[in-house]
Amino acid sequence: MAQRQPLIAGNWKMNLNHLEAIGLVQKIAFSLPEKYFAKVEVAVLPPFVDIRSIQTLVDGDKLLLKYGAQDLSPHDSGAYTGDVSGPMLAKLGCTYVTVGHSERREYHGEDDALVNKKVKAALKHGVTPIFCLGERLDVRDAGGHVEHCTTQLVEGLKGLTAEQVAGVVIAYEPVWAIGTGKVASSADAQEVCAALRAKLAELHGDEVASTVRVLYGGSVKSGNIAELIGQKDVDGALVGGASLDADEFAKLCALAAGGPLP
Ligand SMILES: O=C(CO)COP(=O)(O)O
Numbered sequence: 410m411a412q413r414q415p416l417i418a419g420n421w422k423m424n425l426n427h428l429e430a431i432g433l434v435q436k437i438a439f440s441l442p443e444k445y446f447a448k449v450e451v452a453v454l455p456p457f458v459d460i461r462s463i464q465t466l467v468d469g470d471k472l473l474l475k476y477g478a479q480d481l482s483p484h485d486s487g488a489y490t491g492d493v494s495g496p497m498l499a500k501l502g503c504t505y506v507t508v509g510h511s512e513r514r515e516y517h518g519e520d521d522a523l524v525n526k527k528v529k530a531a532l533k534h535g536v537t538p539i540f541c542l543g544e545r546l547d548v549r550d551a552g553g554h555v556e557h558c559t560t561q562l563v564e565g566l567k568g569l570t571a572e573q574v575a576g577v578v579i580a581y582e583p584v585w586a587i588g589t590g591k592v593a594s595s596a597d598a599q600e601v602c603a604a605l606r607a608k609l610a611e612l613h614g615d616e617v618a619s620t621v622r623v624l625y626g627g628s629v630k631s632g633n634i635a636e637l638i639g640q641k642d643v644d645g646a647l648v649g650g651a652s653l654d655a656d657e658f659a660k661l662c663a664l665a666a667g668g669p670l671p
Contacts (some may be wrong), residue, residue: 413622415638416578416645417662418452418539419652420479420507420626421459430459431466436655438472440671441662446473448666449645452505453652454479454539457493460501468502477505477536480513483526485534495534506531507647508538509565511584521564528565532573539578539647540565541626543601546585554583558601559608571613579605579623580647586627588649592637598625599640606642631660638665 425433434453441451452475455463463476482492498506508531509524519527524540531538542561544554558581566574581601586593602623610618625637626647637643645665652658663670 413620413644414450415448415665416450416452416622416624417634417648417658417665418454418477418505418507418580418624418645419648419658420510421453421455421652422479422512422649423456424653425455425459427459427462430455431462433653433655434463434466434472434474437659438470438474440655440659442671443473445663445666445671449662450475451662452477454505454507460498460503464502475504477503477507477539479507479510481506481508481527481530481536483523483530485530495530495536498531498536499534503536505539505578506536507580508540509561510541511543511582511587515584521561524565525567528577529569532569532576537576537578539580539624541580541582541647543582543584543587543627549583549585555601555604559604562605562608563612566612571617574609574613575617575620577621579621580626581605581623582626582647588628590628592628592633593625595633595636595640595643598637598643602640602642602644629661631657631664634661634664 454477478498482494485494508527513519528538528540542558544557548557583593605623606618622644624645624647625643629646629648630651
């Protein structure tokens with residue numbers, strides 16, 4: 410079975426200008442000694458306007474931290490006012506881009522078909538999509554969460570080859586746990602992450618399923634990361650609020666790496 414390196418990705422959402430971004434990345438790099446990066450991959454996902462500054466800092470100081478974006482256009486270029494393309498992100502050295510975040514689905518009307526195009530656009534340009542999916546509270550209360558999530562998975566990965574699927578990161582983010590302080594229990598997270606992996610195995614075989622990293626996201630912090638990441642099918646976390654505090658984020662990454670705390 411493939412060895413999956415844990416990934417902790419900080420989704421900054423619409424927070425921090427480029428000067429604040431530089432400050433936060435410097436603090437994270439200072440707080441998290443290099444040895445941790447051998448055990449856990451750490452990435453930050455700032456707003457578009459911060460990326461160039463972070464690239465300069467990461468390249469200049471040879472930081473081991475990766476970075477990426479929070480969205481991309483399904484198109485490569487053209488008359489799409491306000492959009493940012495995969496080639497632009499690739500040129501800036503982005504490793505990751507989140508696709509299909511529930512806030513994009515809710516506030517920008519993104520549906521599974523568009524998410525699927527964005528996953529393909531990211532892969533086409535060598536930027537790893539962190540493909541987000543998850544159920545709303547009413548769906549969970551009705552007991553439909555596993556089916557909802559596996560359906561989103563199938564729709565979002567439609568038309569991809571097994572090799573392409575192996576290059577995607579999945580993030581299970583139950584909508585009711587995002588920014589609410591209500592973290593899914595580790596058993597809840599494991600249930601859905603395992604079901605997603607089983608669906609990947611059904612569609613693309615065991616090797617692909619055992620290669621793909623499945624993250625959990627929703628109110629993750631240093632106090633709950635160890636239990637979440639201790640689950641068999643949870644390979645890391647997509648962290649919102651807690652990724653804006655350098656000490657907390659460094660602590661969280663250190664715990665994901667198995668400690669000790671820096
Ligand atoms: O949406 C999230 C990460 O993408 C989760 O946000 P919080 O960690 O703030 O709940």
